[in-house]
Amino acid sequence: MGFNTSLGLGGSYSLASMPSPTVSDNNYIDFTATATAGWAQQYLPELYEQEIERYGNRSISGFLQMVGAEMPMESDQVVWSEQNRLHIAYKSSGAADGADSIQLVGTSGTCSLGTNLTNSLRVGNTVIITDTATGLKTLKCYVSQTSGTATGGNNTNFTVLPYTQTDLSGGDGTAVVFSDNEQINVFVYGSEFAKGSASMVGELKPQFQQYNNRPIIIKDHFKISGSDTAQIGWIESSDEAGNVGYSWYLKSAGETRMRFEDYLETSMVEAVKGVPGASTVDSTIADAGDSFGSEGLFAAIETRGNVFEDLASLADFDLVLKNLDKQGAIEENMLYVNRSLALTIDDMVAGLNSNYQGGASFGVFENSADMALNLGFSGFRRGSYDFYKSDWKYLNDAAARGGFGDVSGCLIPAGTSSVYDQSLGKNIARPFLHVRYRASQTDDRRMKSWVTGSVGSASYIGDDIMEVHYLSERCLVVQGANNFVMLKES
Numbered sequence: 001m002g003f004n005t006s007l008g009l010g011g012s013y014s015l016a017s018m019p020s021p022t023v024s025d026n027n028y029i030d031f032t033a034t035a036t037a038g039w040a041q042q043y044l045p046e047l048y049e050q051e052i053e054r055y056g057n058r059s060i061s062g063f064l065q066m067v068g069a070e071m072p073m074e075s076d077q078v079v080w081s082e083q084n085r086l087h088i089a090y091k092s093s094g095a096a097d098g099a100d101s102i103q104l105v106g107t108s109g110t111c112s113l114g115t116n117l118t119n120s121l122r123v124g125n126t127v128i129i130t131d132t133a134t135g136l137k138t139l140k141c142y143v144s145q146t147s148g149t150a151t152g153g154n155n156t157n158f159t160v161l162p163y164t165q166t167d168l169s170g171g172d173g174t175a176v177v178f179s180d181n182e183q184i185n186v187f188v189y190g191s192e193f194a195k196g197s198a199s200m201v202g203e204l205k206p207q208f209q210q211y212n213n214r215p216i217i218i219k220d221h222f223k224i225s226g227s228d229t230a231q232i233g234w235i236e237s238s239d240e241a242g243n244v245g246y247s248w249y250l251k252s253a254g255e256t257r258m259r260f261e262d263y264l265e266t267s268m269v270e271a272v273k274g275v276p277g278a279s280t281v282d283s284t285i286a287d288a289g290d291s292f293g294s295e296g297l298f299a300a301i302e303t304r305g306n307v308f309e310d311l312a313s314l315a316d317f318d319l320v321l322k323n324l325d326k327q328g329a330i331e332e333n334m335l336y337v338n339r340s341l342a343l344t345i346d347d348m349v350a351g352l353n354s355n356y357q358g359g360a361s362f363g364v365f366e367n368s369a370d371m372a373l374n375l376g377f378s379g380f381r382r383g384s385y386d387f388y389k390s391d392w393k394y395l396n397d398a399a400a401r402g403g404f405g406d407v408s409g410c411l412i413p414a415g416t417s418s419v420y421d422q423s424l425g426k427n428i429a430r431p432f433l434h435v436r437y438r439a440s441q442t443d444d445r446r447m448k449s450w451v452t453g454s455v456g457s458a459s460y461i462g463d464d465i466m467e468v469h470y471l472s473e474r475c476l477v478v479q480g481a482n483n484f485v486m487l488k489e490s
Contacts, residue, residue: 064265064268064433064435064476069431069434069435070434070435070436070437070446070474071430071434071435071436071437072436072437072438072439072440072444072446073215073436073437073438073439074438074439074440076214076215077212077213077214077215078212078213078214078215078436078475078477079210079211079212080210080211080212080430080477080479081208081209081210081211082208082209082211082417082479082480083208083209084208084209087187087188088120088121088187088188088204089185089186089187089188090102090113090117090185090186090187091132091185092114092132092183092184092185093114094132094183098114098115098183099114099115099116100114100116100117101114101132101183102114102117102183102184102185102186103181103182103183103184104168104178104179104180104181104182104183104184105157105180105181106180107167107168107169107171107178107179107180108159108168109141109144109159109160109161109162109168110157110158110159111129111157111158111159111160111184111186112156112157113156113157113158117156118156119146119156119158120204121143121146121158121186121188122143122146122191122200122201122202123143123144123145123146123200123201124142124143124191124192124193124200125142125143125188125190125191126140126141126142126143126188126189126190126191126192127140127141127142127143127160127186127187127188127189128140128141128186128187128189129141129160129178129184129185129186130184130185131178131182131183131184131185132182132183132184132185133182133183135185137176137177137178138176139162139163139164139165139168139176139178140162140163140164140189141160141161141162141163142160142161142163142192143158143159143160144159144160144161145158145159146158146159162176164176211304213273213294213295213436213475213476213477214294214475215294215436215437215438215473215474215475216267216271216292216293216294216473216474216475217471217472217473218260218263218264218267218471218472218473218474219469219470219471220256220259220260220263220469220470221256221467221468221469221470222250222252222253222256222467222468223465223466223467223468224250224252224253224465224466224467225464225465225466226453226454226455226464226465226466227464229250229455229466253468256468256470257449257468257470260470261447264447264472264474265394266394266400267294267296268294268296268297268435268474268475268476269296269297269298269394269476270296270297270298271293271294271295271296271299271475271476272293272294272295272296272299273292273293273294273295273299274292274293276292281293294475294476295475295476295478296476297410297433297476297478298407298486300476300478300481300484301410301478301481301484301485301486302486303481304478304481304482305478305481305482305483305484305485305486306320306323306327306482306484306485306486307485307486307488308320308323308485308486308487308488309487309488309489309490310488310489310490311341311344311408311409311487312344313348314348314349317345317348317382318382318383320411320485321382321383321385323485324385324483324485327482327483328413328417328480328482328483329384330413330414330415330432330483331384331385331386332385332386332388332413332414332415333385333386333387333388333411333412333413333414334387334388334390334411334412334413334414335387335388335389335390335409335410335411335412336390336391336392336395336409336410336412337389337390337391337392337395337408337409337410337487338391338392338395338396338402338407338408338409339391339396340408341408341409341487342389342391345389349380349382378390387411388414392409392410395407395408395409405489406488406489407486407487407488407489408487408488408489409486409487410484410485410486410487411484411485411487412432412433412484413432413480413483413484414432415431415432416429416430416431416432417429417430417432417479417480430477430479431479432478432479432480432483432484433476433477433478433479434476434477434479435474435475435476435477436474436475436476436477437472437473437474438473438474445471445472445473445474446472446474447470447472448469448470448471448472449468449469449470449471450468450469451466451467451468451469452466452467452469453465453466453467454466
């Protein structure tokens with residue numbers, strides 16, 4: 001790779017006639033990065049004549065940079081706690097084993113909680129019971145008694161008395177008839193006590209669900225022989241402070257860095273936790289008994305969030321909204337979708353508001369529609385929700401997820417949620433989606449890059465080579481995954 005001598009750098013000369021530039025880990029230019037892209041066009045225009053980027057901008061990173069934040073961590077894992085729902089409701093699973101079900105015992109009003117359910121009902125509670133099968137049978141009742149059973153661990157019985165009839169079985173001629181062993185749903189809507197009665201017995205304590213994730217170490221490197229480094233193009237450049245020096249450019253090293261930056265994102269999206277002793281990866285990566293792998297975005301949503309298949313119409317989209325109502329009802333949400341789903345959504349909402357923007361508040365973008373558009377987002381409003389839609393290149397690229405076609409998009413809540421941080425020992429506000437990277441006063445492992453080998457000032461390792469190394473140690477934190485939606489094709 002030679003110089004373009006028409007750039008005013010002087011007449012014909014060789015590298016030997018120049019001030020001796022040295023290769024180090026801080027004087028190379030990545031011409032694939034946005035900040036330095038102008039160098040390739042201004043000083044090395046022949047690059048575009050020699051090699052055409054037939055696939056355009058091949059980078060697929062940028063999703064997490066837009067959606068989340070990055071924060072340091074000092075331990076082997078990040079632990080956080082999320083508070084459970086405020087109100088009490090039991091919904092029978094309908095499973096054959098009845099472990100997650102509430103079942104009527106006879107027709108006297110006695111109900112039995114499944115073994116996986118913990119009783120939070122107290123005498124005096126007023127409840128609504130409905131049948132699980134149809135949801136059409138509804139009665140409002142009073143909880144008159146709670147008692148444990150002899151078997152089943154958490155098995156607990158409670159007795160309900162209907163307000164508007166004397167018998168759950170409809171023996172008094174009423175229309176609402178529940179049968180023996182019928183599965184029901186229960187919702188506590190309040191309480192009622194007699195005049196002068198004692199206080200309610202028992203109390204409800206906040207319930208937390210604890211989650212954790214661990215960082216993974218991601219690496220890559222590029223190697224070139226010492227002889228071939230003579231083909232490096234050196235460029236005299238200056239920084240903002242006016243300091244002048246020589247930087248070097250090697251296209252393959254730049255591509256390695258660009259690919260590595262993509263891996264930083266795709267690893268956070270696709271990573272899964274390993275099970276020690278249940279995978280052959282265990283003996284290769286992890287120490288005995290240690291965990292390995294990490295929980296990525298897709299795994300978190302499929303495990304703790306919501307999955308919707310075949311979004312094809314406005315009616316389908318409304319079903320997604322109805323499910324959001326049942327969760328945290330976060331008003332502002334980001335939609336990252338592939339091309340096919342983007343066009344489907346365009347068709348769905350075309351008539352809702354003028355070119356989207358008229359109906360959205362753009363609170364995430366400081367109420368600026370121009371800012372949203374400049375970042376590649378289109379906004380629209382449906383019900384009480386604002387949505388900001390953007391193409392996700394990762395789902396379009398045929399060499400990435402776009403080649404599979406199973407995932408068509410993700411709905412990600414905007415803003416922050418309050419969680420209990422185990423290391424800090426207090427409640428803090430964190431973005432629903434963010435990256436934690438390993439860092440301390442000794443070493444920052446967010447994105448490391450260094451050069452080794454026999455070339456220039458690089459650390460000599462005995463071989464006549466130059467190696468550019470990349471490393472990061474990080475994990476993804478998905479808070480309140482119940483507010484996330486993965487959109488899939490069946």
